[in-house]
Amino acid sequence: MFICAVNVIFLVCFCSLHQTFGQDCPSRNEIQGSLRQVQKLLSAHEASYMQSLRNLKKKISALQSSAGKQTSKTINSTCPKLDALINGRKLGKSHLVGHEVYFLCDPGYELVGSETRVCQETLTWSGQQPICQDINECASSPCLNAGTCVDEVNQFSCVCAKGWTGATCQSPVPTFLITITNTSATAAAAAATTFPAATTGPFVRPSRCTTVQGTTHCTCEPGYTISGRDSYTCADIDECELFHNGQAGRLCLHACVNTPGGYRCSCPAGYDVTRDGRSCKDIDECATRQNNCSKDQMCINTFGGFQCVRVDCPKIRNATYVKTSPMRCERNPCPVENKACSQTPNSFSYHYMAVVSNLSAPRVMFRVSALRQIGDTLRFSLLGGKQARRHFTVQRSDRLTGQLMLVTPVQGPATVEAEVEMSELERRVQVGRYITKVTLFVSQYDF
Numbered sequence: 001m002f003i004c005a006v007n008v009i010f011l012v013c014f015c016s017l018h019q020t021f022g023q024d025c026p027s028r029n030e031i032q033g034s035l036r037q038v039q040k041l042l043s044a045h046e047a048s049y050m051q052s053l054r055n056l057k058k059k060i061s062a063l064q065s066s067a068g069k070q071t072s073k074t075i076n077s078t079c080p081k082l083d084a085l086i087n088g089r090k091l092g093k094s095h096l097v098g099h100e101v102y103f104l105c106d107p108g109y110e111l112v113g114s115e116t117r118v119c120q121e122t123l124t125w126s127g128q129q130p131i132c133q134d135i136n137e138c139a140s141s142p143c144l145n146a147g148t149c150v151d152e153v154n155q156f157s158c159v160c161a162k163g164w165t166g167a168t169c170q171s172p173v174p175t176f177l178i179t180i181t182n183t184s185a186t187a188a189a190a191a192a193t194t195f196p197a198a199t200t201g202p203f204v205r206p207s208r209c210t211t212v213q214g215t216t217h218c219t220c221e222p223g224y225t226i227s228g229r230d231s232y233t234c235a236d237i238d239e240c241e242l243f244h245n246g247q248a249g250r251l252c253l254h255a256c257v258n259t260p261g262g263y264r265c266s267c268p269a270g271y272d273v274t275r276d277g278r279s280c281k282d283i284d285e286c287a288t289r290q291n292n293c294s295k296d297q298m299c300i301n302t303f304g305g306f307q308c309v310r311v312d313c314p315k316i317r318n319a320t321y322v323k324t325s326p327m328r329c330e331r332n333p334c335p336v337e338n339k340a341c342s343q344t345p346n347s348f349s350y351h352y353m354a355v356v357s358n359l360s361a362p363r364v365m366f367r368v369s370a371l372r373q374i375g376d377t378l379r380f381s382l383l384g385g386k387q388a389r390r391h392f393t394v395q396r397s398d399r400l401t402g403q404l405m406l407v408t409p410v411q412g413p414a415t416v417e418a419e420v421e422m423s424e425l426e427r428r429v430q431v432g433r434y435i436t437k438v439t440l441f442v443s444q445y446d447f
């Protein structure tokens with residue numbers, strides 16, 4: 001109180017001085033007058049402060065004497081200690097005569113017995129020792145539809161009868177069985193549009209709900225989400241639809257199949273799903289018994305399938321050919337002076353290649369090399385029809401080597417053939433021709 005008063009005075013002084021400085025210089029008389037007023041104020045406050053102090057001293061001594069009397073008088077007048085309250089609290093520590101204690105129970109418990117007890121002159125407590133009893137939340141039968149109530153501290157839970165769900169078993173479990181009582185066509189159509197997912201079973205699951213302080217939170221198993229219809233039903237997430245054009249690329253290399261709670265990738269016939277479950281890898285039917293090529297055929301594994309091929313040597317007039325290896329035919333020696341024979345190709349080689357559809361171009365598909373040069377010139381050229389010319393060209397890559405180039409992508413499924421002719425010349429006269437037939441099996445898919 002005193003400190004407050006001084007503060008106020010000081011503030012007043014400061015303000016008045018400050019104010020005067022802000023204006024024209026005040027006269028000496030004016031300043032002396034102000035100071036006298038402040039002095040008066042101070043002495044008035046001093047007097048009132050001294051008075052307050054005296055009063056305070058009186059009160060303290062009065063308290064001291066009364067406290068002394070009380071302790072001497074009530075030295076033995078206490079009631080016995082009270083038992084602690086289980087699941088509750090006791091308010092009030094004094095056990096002196098005339099004092100009161102209060103009892104409070106923890107949330108979820110209710111007090112049975114005396115709420116307050118007073119320490120009586122007889123040095124006994126009034127009333128009965130109370131206890132805190134668990135409140136039976138099930139007493140009001142909160143579970144509906146024949147649900148069983150389980151009492152828990154400060155709450156309850158319901159074990160629902162079959163066909164019911166929700167915190168108090170208030171919602172029927174959706175079954176999505178369409179019962180069409182009116183068999184007219186319009187009624188059937190209406191029912192079908194109301195429940196587009198007109199299926200029972202794995203694509204719909206009940207949600208798991210918990211009620212906390214009156215708010216119900218429902219959650220679903222992974223792969224399911226709360227359906228729009230009600231929060232007690234979880235609907236399968238269609239990952240294939242959801243991630244159709246995901247930033248991380250396609251979910252599946254080929255096809256996505258939505259499954260209850262998940263998805264899987266599927267591959268076309270002739271492919272297996274890879275270990276990562278996302279891509280497809282070709283099945284080698286030739287390595288396994290999954291092909292039906294006969295003994296005189298060769299099995300060529302292609303992307304997504306296989307081809308059975310048989311190398312038959314060509315029938316050309318004036319020359320005969322013999323198979324010298326499974327993939328090569330050579331001309332039998334020509335009779336002397338048979339010019340027609342000597343101009344036929346010396347050999348035919350066969351090559352089969354499996355490629356994927358839409359293979360990027362340009363790229364080298366095949367190389368043909370002469371082991372040694374007999375003549376003075378080596379020439380490489382492309383034979384074959386329009387189709388071969390549309391997709392291929394032949395280039396020389398070094399002195400003894402020519403290469404077959406793919407120049408435009410081939411869309412599968414397709415089989416494309418090209419022939420590379422290598423001819424040797426000696427003083428501009430052809431001394432040898434060697435044909436290499438390349439067959440490309442182009443798959444349907446670009447993987």
Ligand SMILES: *[C@@H]1O[C@H](CO)[C@@H](O)[C@H](O)[C@H]1NC(C)=O
Pocket residue numbers: 075076
């Ligand atoms: C106080 O209590 C003690 C023992 O607890 C007893 O010996 C004494 O006589 C009591 N005095 C009074 C005034 O009751």
Ligand SMILES: *[C@@H]1O[C@H](CO)[C@@H](O)[C@H](O)[C@H]1NC(C)=O
Pocket residue numbers: 181182183184186187
């Ligand atoms: C069946 O539907 C038709 C028209 O949609 C209606 O007239 C008829 O009363 C319905 N019958 C029943 C049994 O609901």
Ligand SMILES: *[C@@H]1O[C@H](CO)[C@@H](O)[C@H](O)[C@H]1NC(C)=O
Pocket residue numbers: 292293294308
């Ligand atoms: C192999 O089986 C396929 C049908 O799976 C049939 O079209 C084809 O002709 C068979 N090839 C041979 C060589 O038997």
Ligand SMILES: *[C@@H]1O[C@H](CO)[C@@H](O)[C@H](O)[C@H]1NC(C)=O
Pocket residue numbers: 317318338339340341
């Ligand atoms: C090619 O062979 C036929 C008989 O098959 C013969 O008549 C013809 O004269 C031959 N041609 C040449 C150029 O020798």
Ligand SMILES: *[C@@H]1O[C@H](CO)[C@@H](O)[C@H](O)[C@H]1NC(C)=O
Pocket residue numbers: 358360409411446
């Ligand atoms: C072929 O591949 C190119 C790029 O590599 C792509 O732009 C094009 O769409 C593909 N065509 C087909 C039919 O897949």
